[in-house]
Amino acid sequence: MPAPAIRTENLSKSYGSVQALDGLELTVHAGEVFGFLGPNGAGKSTTIRLLLGLARPTAGRAWIFEVDAGDVAAAHRLLAYVPADVALWPQLTGAELLELLAATGPGTDSAYRAELVARFELDLSRPARTYSTGNRQKVALVAAFATRAPLLVLDEPTSGLDPLMELQFRRTVAEARDNGQTVFLCSHQLAEVEAVCDRVAILRAGRLVDVATVPELRRLHRSEVTAEFTGPAPELTDVAGFELLGRADGMLRFSLAGPPAAALRALAAADITALTVREPSLEEIFLDYYGQADR
Numbered sequence: 001m002p003a004p005a006i007r008t009e010n011l012s013k014s015y016g017s018v019q020a021l022d023g024l025e026l027t028v029h030a031g032e033v034f035g036f037l038g039p040n041g042a043g044k045s046t047t048i049r050l051l052l053g054l055a056r057p058t059a060g061r062a063w064i065f066e067v068d069a070g071d072v073a074a075a076h077r078l079l080a081y082v083p084a085d086v087a088l089w090p091q092l093t094g095a096e097l098l099e100l101l102a103a104t105g106p107g108t109d110s111a112y113r114a115e116l117v118a119r120f121e122l123d124l125s126r127p128a129r130t131y132s133t134g135n136r137q138k139v140a141l142v143a144a145f146a147t148r149a150p151l152l153v154l155d156e157p158t159s160g161l162d163p164l165m166e167l168q169f170r171r172t173v174a175e176a177r178d179n180g181q182t183v184f185l186c187s188h189q190l191a192e193v194e195a196v197c198d199r200v201a202i203l204r205a206g207r208l209v210d211v212a213t214v215p216e217l218r219r220l221h222r223s224e225v226t227a228e229f230t231g232p233a234p235e236l237t238d239v240a241g242f243e244l245l246g247r248a249d250g251m252l253r254f255s256l257a258g259p260p261a262a263a264l265r266a267l268a269a270a271d272i273t274a275l276t277v278r279e280p281s282l283e284e285i286f287l288d289y290y291g292q293a294d295r
């Protein structure tokens with residue numbers, strides 16, 4: 001087994017009486033694209049700061065490819081980082097910035113970098129002070145993806161990108177994975193996480209709620225079923241996990257949680273003419289976890 005890209009053991013951080021991160025146990029395998037999700041204040045940025053050695057844990061430890069995250073000089077040779085708020089030296093042009101970032105980072109593939117500059121339509125001749133938020137983000141993304149760093153830590157990397165650039169981002173993440181790199185992606189863009197991540201971790205109030213693949217998460221959550229029928233309506237009220245959403249003449253719409261066997265038996269007893277099952281999106285799953293009632 002290759003060393004995990006990220007491993008944490010009881011990783012905890014408190015700020016005074018605020019427990020920002022509480023006993024995080026996480027393993028991110030080498031080569032996977034891993035989504036890190038949670039509502040505001042869940043502890044995502046705190047985790048990233050601990051992984052980057054920008055803060056010290058109150059308890060527990062973290063390793064980057066088995067290098068202690070606190071050993072910043074060694075750990076940062078293995079990773080590239082894109083922060084949520086990209087700050088750049090205002091007087092340097094895009095081209096100068098990429099050169100500077102390449103000189104300080106874990107090694108850059110210049111041919112691939114040129115391809116990424118074209119792909120993200122980055123005008124390298126302009127000074128950074130004239131860049132929009134999205135352009136600053138592109139500089140950081142191009143610099144990070146052009147490295148051969150085995151781990152890419154991306155914190156809200158596409159919040160300033162338009163939908164076309166968002167697609168280019170997804171394509172570039174897929175290339176990083178094909179290249180054997182690990183991607184740790186912290187994002188509120190759930191469609192993006194759903195599209196690119198192999199597994200996701202869900203964090204809430206400093207604690208890990210779940211780690212699973214998106215299909216696994218889907219199986220745990222409600223699907224929406226529409227059944228059309230002739231004759232008597234199927235009798236589903238006793239089925240565990242059944243919740244009626246609507247009914248009309250010859251049509252029933254309901255949500256279902258858990259295994260569908262009992263519902264299928266009940267449906268089989270009726271004369272069903274059409275059946276559609278819609279699986280929940282990651283966004284719906286996320287809202288299920290963080291429903292307004294218990295925020």
Ligand SMILES: Nc1ncnc2c1ncn2[C@@H]1O[C@H](COP(=O)(O)OP(=O)(O)OP(=O)(O)O)[C@@H](O)[C@H]1O
Nearest residue numbers: 015018019020038039040041042043044045046047
């Ligand atoms: N330097 C600090 N001093 C005091 N409290 C802090 C500090 N940094 C974070 N916190 C608190 O720790 C908790 C976790 O914050 P964190 O920034 O890690 O959340 P987050 O999941 O990244 O949220 P967001 O999605 O809003 O970025 C919050 O309650 C926050 O107020």
